Amino acid sequence: MAELQIKIQSVLKAKTKVTSLKSIKVGLLGIGTVGSGVFNVLQRNQGEILRRAGRRIEIAMVADLDTARAQAAVGKNVTVVADARAVIANPEIDIVVELIGGYGIARQLVLEAIEAGKHVVTANKALLAVHGTEIFAAANRKGVMVAFEAAVAGGIPIIKSLREGLTANRIEWIAGIINGTTNFILSEMRDKGSDFDVVLKEAQRLGYAEADPTFDIEGVDAAHKAALMSAIAFGVPVQFDKAYVEGITKLGAKDIKYAEQLGYRIKLLGITKQMANGIELRVHPCLVPAKRLIANVEGAMNAVMVHGDAVGTTMYYGKGAGSEPTASAVIADLVDIARLHAADSAQRVPHLAFQPQSMSTTPVLDMGQVVTSYYLRLNVADEAGVLAKVTGILAESGISIDAVLQREADEVGGEGSTQTDLIILTHDCVEAKMNAALAQMQALPTVLAPIIRIRKEELV
Ligand code: HSE
Secondary structure, eight states, X not given: OHHHHHHHHHHHHHHHXXXXXXXXXXXXXXXXXXXXXXXXXXXXXXXXXXXXXXXXXXXXXXXXXXXXXXXXXXXXXXXXXXXXXXXXXXXXXXXXXXXXXXXXXXXXXHHHHHHTTOEEEEOOHHHHHHHHHHHHHHHHHHTXXXXXXXXXXXXXXXXXXXXXXXXXSOEEEEEEEOOHHHHHHHHHHHHHOOOHHHHHHHHHHHTSSOSSXXXXXXXXXXXXXXXXXXXXXXXXXXXXXXXXXXXXXXXXXHHHHHHHHTTEEEEEEEEEEEETTEEEEEEXXXXXXXXXXXXXXXXXXXXXXXXXXXXXXXXXXXEOSSXXXXXXXHHXXXXXXXXXXXXXGGGSOOTTSSOGGGOOOOOBOOGGGOEEEEEXXXXXXXXXXXXXXXXXXXXXXTOOEEEEEEOOHHHHHOTTOOEEEEEEEEOXXXXXXXXXXXXXXXXXXXBOSOOEEEEEOXXX
């Protein structure tokens, strides 16, 4: 009993100590899905968050064009304005949380907030992928933090893991399912055997895909995130403009089926690797062995594999979007800032994990220099010598074949069909060599349709 009383007293003492610190005041720019998640989670878990942060984190002001809706979301104790600049100009506000999105006004407001000496938290991957260098340089000059855990893989603490948890490692590669919309579409295509267009329409009807899904399905959103992870992993600037980006719009149900027959699943991966001659940075559909954990990440879930020289392969899994998962990441940044904002900026974790003066100039490799293995599907005339011609071109190009699958013509083109699908898996080769071989194969009169090429990664 006496022991219990001592325990209670010490908890109360600790509580008095943390609550005596001045609360840190936050201004939200935009209160849509993520903003209201931040508000609700902060309210619900305020006791726990206070005990962790050491001070109260208070949303003191919100800017949103729809002031009535915003006021209804946060209640009457929070000041709501239509003008985001009023939040930035408020001397009481310590942290500005940018939840507007896009590269336009969001860039201007983030730069103005930094100039006004505010720390910034953002979930805006597009903004940082394109303007990160400018934004981080401005933040370094002003000695403020720009935190962006929510920008990559939503609720998964991948930025924290890369920047801090894996800091002992030479990171060798990262491969992630970092776009939920496309993973949902690919899962549905596999489950239902449907083609891309059919599944996209259904995903839009169910609200899993945006009315304008271009950034998701063309791989742009994943490339934004991959560029950020690449910068943090290798200590290079954020270089979205150098990324190779290919989406899932050309994938057919057929390829998903053939891949499965060969023991693979097709996923849209964001990949970045540190190679001897530079950094690979690419987003494209990819065959992954079906037995890998990441191949079994289904629906809108995200997962990121990171391979470090000391730790080996690690994997992080969770929700990549949504109100509270994203809020979880935003609040983690708020807590970090609450703990560190009085510290000298030299003692904080650098924005891109490496000290700004120690950034590397290692180039991002052109896609032609990338080394990977391939799945090829050729629609060919079902006649003598075709396979020999195709494999002959690969052999002359120094490309080694791993497996060949040929479907019966009847199965491919219906009864009496004179054409068939020839599926080839290759071993690793440099992409430029594969491009040249593909051009030669495509020119064969017995190759009847554009050759489908999908890259393959073993991820070991
Ligand atoms: N649209 C993204 C996705 C979420 O589908 O994963 C935000 O990046």
